[in-house]
Amino acid sequence: MLRTFGRLAQTFRAINERYKTPRIGMSGAVRASLMTLRVYLLALVLLMLYKFVTLLG
Amino acid sequence: MNIFAKLYYRLAKAAKAVQLYLVIAGPGIVVMVADNDAGGITTYAATGAKYGYNLIWFLLLLIPVAYYVQEMTVRLGVITKRGHAEAIFSGFGAFWGWFSLVDLMIVDWLTLVTEFVGMTSALEIFGIPGWLTVVSVVLLLGMIVLNGRYWTWEKIALLFCALNLVYIPGAFMVHPSVHDIVRQGLIPNFPGGFDGQLFFFLMANIGTTIAPWMLFFQQSAVVDKGLLEKDIPWGKFDTWLGSVLTIVVAVFIVVVTGTVLKGVDIDSAAQASAQLQETHKWVGTFMAIGLFDAGLLGAICISLASSWAFGEIFGWAHSLNTNIKEAPWFYASYFLTLVTAGGVVLIPGAPLVLITLFVQVIAVTLLPAALVFLILLLNDREHMGDYANTRLQNIIGGTIVILIIILSTLYGISVLFPKLFG
Numbered sequence: 001m002l003r004t005f006g007r008l009a010q011t012f013r014a015i016n017e018r019y020k021t022p023r024i025g026m027s028g029a030v031r032a033s034l035m036t037l038r039v040y041l042l043a044l045v046l047l048m049l050y051k052f053v054t055l056l057g
Numbered sequence: 058m059n060i061f062a063k064l065y066y067r068l069a070k071a072a073k074a075v076q077l078y079l080v081i082a083g084p085g086i087v088v089m090v091a092d093n094d095a096g097g098i099t100t101y102a103a104t105g106a107k108y109g110y111n112l113i114w115f116l117l118l119l120i121p122v123a124y125y126v127q128e129m130t131v132r133l134g135v136i137t138k139r140g141h142a143e144a145i146f147s148g149f150g151a152f153w154g155w156f157s158l159v160d161l162m163i164v165d166w167l168t169l170v171t172e173f174v175g176m177t178s179a180l181e182i183f184g185i186p187g188w189l190t191v192v193s194v195v196l197l198l199g200m201i202v203l204n205g206r207y208w209t210w211e212k213i214a215l216l217f218c219a220l221n222l223v224y225i226p227g228a229f230m231v232h233p234s235v236h237d238i239v240r241q242g243l244i245p246n247f248p249g250g251f252d253g254q255l256f257f258f259l260m261a262n263i264g265t266t267i268a269p270w271m272l273f274f275q276q277s278a279v280v281d282k283g284l285l286e287k288d289i290p291w292g293k294f295d296t297w298l299g300s301v302l303t304i305v306v307a308v309f310i311v312v313v314t315g316t317v318l319k320g321v322d323i324d325s326a327a328q329a330s331a332q333l334q335e336t337h338k339w340v341g342t343f344m345a346i347g348l349f350d351a352g353l354l355g356a357i358c359i360s361l362a363s364s365w366a367f368g369e370i371f372g373w374a375h376s377l378n379t380n381i382k383e384a385p386w387f388y389a390s391y392f393l394t395l396v397t398a399g400g401v402v403l404i405p406g407a408p409l410v411l412i413t414l415f416v417q418v419i420a421v422t423l424l425p426a427a428l429v430f431l432i433l434l435l436n437d438r439e440h441m442g443d444y445a446n447t448r449l450q451n452i453i454g455g456t457i458v459i460l461i462i463i464l465s466t467l468y469g470i471s472v473l474f475p476k477l478f479g
Contacts, residue, residue, distance in 0.1 A: 016151045
């Protein structure tokens with residue numbers, strides 16, 4: 001069991017290593033788009049959490 | 058003689074072009090017709106029942122919307138030889154890659170559950186129990202992929218796409234008024250004024266036309282099929298034809314329910330089929346067959362979209378041109394997704410309505426991200442070369458993407474907070 005988890009963790013590490021450096025040039029427009037996407041997703045997650053909390057309440 | 062020689066030359070050229078297209082045809086048509094999945098059929102049936110023919114013009118506007126988004130996946134897949142999941146990992150790094158992959162896995166699985174809901178409820182109309190539908194569908198989809206050839210899988214999928222056209226004879230059988238369709242349906246109008254409910258329906262129709270799995274599916278299919286640069290124009294034509302077909306089918310569904318069930322509140326396409334059967338037996342039967350076919354097509358594509366994505370990232374063999382011994386993990390993830398999603402439908406008291414609503418909300422987290430990545434990747438001139446987006450393509454594609462993001466977000470929020478839009 002432990003060995004399986006160990007192998008899985010190794011696979012994830014290898015994937016993270018393989019895609020460590022983004023291939024796309026990080027121009028201003030790309031950075032701005034990714035930052036907007038982060039803010040957008042954070043806002044959505046907060047909305048979902050709010051809905052979840054009000055449902056529980 | 059000269060005229061006949063010219064005519065012969067032109068006919069031979071046209072025949073060769075058709076032959077060439079038939080070789081390339083597939084990913085665009087399959088993804089677009091599969092887009093009319095069980096959820097899509099319900100949305101169109103409910104739209105027709107609620108607003109009659111009045112929103113047909115809006116559906117027609119969705120043809121270029123679907124085309125311009127999906128066409129980009131053809132170019133990206135052909136040039137990079139990577140599926141959308143791998144393109145995101147490679148282009149934007151592991152953080153955005155994992156986000157997209159996990160989100161895709163959740164959205165696809167939940168959507169697959171809704172496809173099984175559609176298929177079981179469609180066949181229950183004919184007295185077939187749910188467990189038999191689920192078992193038969195899993196076996197059928199297993200047989201389709203296990204033949205070890207992409208070509209065979211694609212041609213079988215195209216056959217199911219042809220069955221999706223069953224709504225067209227159904228629409229003729231209810232004898233709609235062509236005059237009313239043209240007068241009410243083709244002139245842009247907002248029936249009863251632009252209120253919250255109409256806005257919800259417009260957003261639902263957009264939401265069902267562009268789904269996140271479609272981007273991942275078509276790009277992976279293009280790669281698996283092995284399309285080359287010279288095939289891009291045919292790949293685009295294939296996508297265009299698919300966009301037209303999917304909306305034509307949607308329009309005919311609206312015509313059926315707009316003619317027979319106008320004013321009736323429709324909760325599901327199965328309910329519409331059962332109600333249609335009371336007055337138009339064969340039309341209701343066609344509707345139920347179409348619903349089953351839609352769910353089946355959706356299931357074929359969605360389960361593959363996930364398996365392709367996993368294969369790309371985990372480095373497994375992930376082609377339909379491989380057999381189960383060569384790509385065990387690819388097929389294992391395919392069957393695991395299918396069996397678990399089908400199994401949920403059979404659990405008594407499973408929260409299926411909640412799952413259906415949850416799909417729409419979760420999809421909103423993935424769709425904008427996948428679309429933004431798509432536009433950014435298409436502007437990567439270093440790797441896309443001559444196939445990068447032109448300024449005009451960026452204006453059209455960018456506008457469509459921004460509109461889809463705004464409307465799908467509002468749709469997701471309206472599902473979360475139904476009273477927000479009145």
